[in-house]
Amino acid sequence: MPHNSSKAAEWDGPSSGLREQSSPPPPPPPSSFLPQQQQGAAGFRLHSLLKLRDVRSMDNKFNLMHYLANMATNTNPRLLNLPDEFSHLSKLEQYRTKDIMDQVLEHQKTIRKLASFQQRLERKVEELTKAVEEGVERSAAAASAAAALPPPPPPVSAFPRFNKDRRIELGARSRDQEVARQAFESAAAGEVERLKEEIVNAKIVVEKVEKFIKDAQVRFDDLVDLVEVLDESWRSTAIYFGEKSSTDVIDMVTFPQTSIAGTEDDAAAELFNLHQLQQQQQTVNRMLTGPRKPPEEIFGVIHEFFRHFREAHLQNEDILMRERRQATIAKRYSYPSSPSPAPPAAAAGSSNPTSASSRPPSPFAMAKRSVSRLL
Numbered sequence: 001m002p003h004n005s006s007k008a009a010e011w012d013g014p015s016s017g018l019r020e021q022s023s024p025p026p027p028p029p030p031s032s033f034l035p036q037q038q039q040g041a042a043g044f045r046l047h048s049l050l051k052l053r054d055v056r057s058m059d060n061k062f063n064l065m066h067y068l069a070n071m072a073t074n075t076n077p078r079l080l081n082l083p084d085e086f087s088h089l090s091k092l093e094q095y096r097t098k099d100i101m102d103q104v105l106e107h108q109k110t111i112r113k114l115a116s117f118q119q120r121l122e123r124k125v126e127e128l129t130k131a132v133e134e135g136v137e138r139s140a141a142a143a144s145a146a147a148a149l150p151p152p153p154p155p156v157s158a159f160p161r162f163n164k165d166r167r168i169e170l171g172a173r174s175r176d177q178e179v180a181r182q183a184f185e186s187a188a189a190g191e192v193e194r195l196k197e198e199i200v201n202a203k204i205v206v207e208k209v210e211k212f213i214k215d216a217q218v219r220f221d222d223l224v225d226l227v228e229v230l231d232e233s234w235r236s237t238a239i240y241f242g243e244k245s246s247t248d249v250i251d252m253v254t255f256p257q258t259s260i261a262g263t264e265d266d267a268a269a270e271l272f273n274l275h276q277l278q279q280q281q282q283t284v285n286r287m288l289t290g291p292r293k294p295p296e297e298i299f300g301v302i303h304e305f306f307r308h309f310r311e312a313h314l315q316n317e318d319i320l321m322r323e324r325r326q327a328t329i330a331k332r333y334s335y336p337s338s339p340s341p342a343p344p345a346a347a348a349g350s351s352n353p354t355s356a357s358s359r360p361p362s363p364f365a366m367a368k369r370s371v372s373r374l375l
Contacts, residue, residue: 046241046298046301046302047301049301049305050301050304050305050308052064052065052068052308053065053308063312065308065309065311065312066312066315066316068309068312069309069312069313069316070316072313073313073316080313082306082309083306083307083309083310086302086303086306089299089300089302089303089306090303092295092296092299094296095296096294096296097294097295097296098294100227101227104223104224104227107216107220107223108220110216111213111216111217111220114209114212114213114216115213117209118206118209118210118213121202121205121206121209122206124202125199125202125203125206128195128198128199128202129199131195132192132195132196132199135191135192136192230295234295237295237298238293238298241298
């Protein structure tokens, strides 16, 4: 039957084949709608790679991972070395991003505690220094005041013996006071020296803590820079693999401001704008794939995919070697396809027209003979 371009062909089951349809085909959609319906693919999620093993063949022996490994072997064998190039992923997935961030925050808290301890220690050193200086000043003022006082007048009495005893008593009392004063001054001097020694030690501790805090702050700043680089690079990596959040795509989703308002058909313009908004919303929904997954999860997915890929490739190699071995064995024990010559005439008096020596050996006999040779 000649092909008629004005009629469409429709499939009506396996027995009837194609039958012609008298009704004309539906009109094509507007040209402005075609690119939006055929474009805007957002790709697939990375976890979908692990589902290749779930799509199996009818005999349940092969899956899409075997097909992918076979296609890589036939088209680009260099792809088979990818699992070796990404062998370090097994180590990367051991590090948890949350644990790293917790450690960074803990370091920051420790630096703040040390800075607070340094401030308290500096205030304590200032208080002790001021107290020692005030104590030394008061001791010096008391000593100068005591030295400026005139000595007590000698006792005057009508009885000479009484005057002598009184002078002896006053002398003993003054000596006791002098001893007490010297003991107090020595004790005060010892206390001052002890406080001065504590102040010196505290100043040394303050200097060491200050130096340690400066070094720790420098290293912490470097660590923060590395964390920011990690976050930025991981953000771009997550966007590349399709694992991004709304905050990642808020600055990158831009749509053309196309409008046909002002044409003669306002209803068609409104319908077009509504359809465009729907297409934009669908694109946004495809791009917003939820919160970003941590790096160790993505590294684990890639590592597991490469592990399954390697296993599928090895299984394909085993199947290919088995098929080659079976083909070699079948070729070794196969019979020629050309017809065998007619057997000679049987001897006179023989009951069997075909002798046993002219028959080809059976496959079982040939296999048994091969096994006996090997043994």
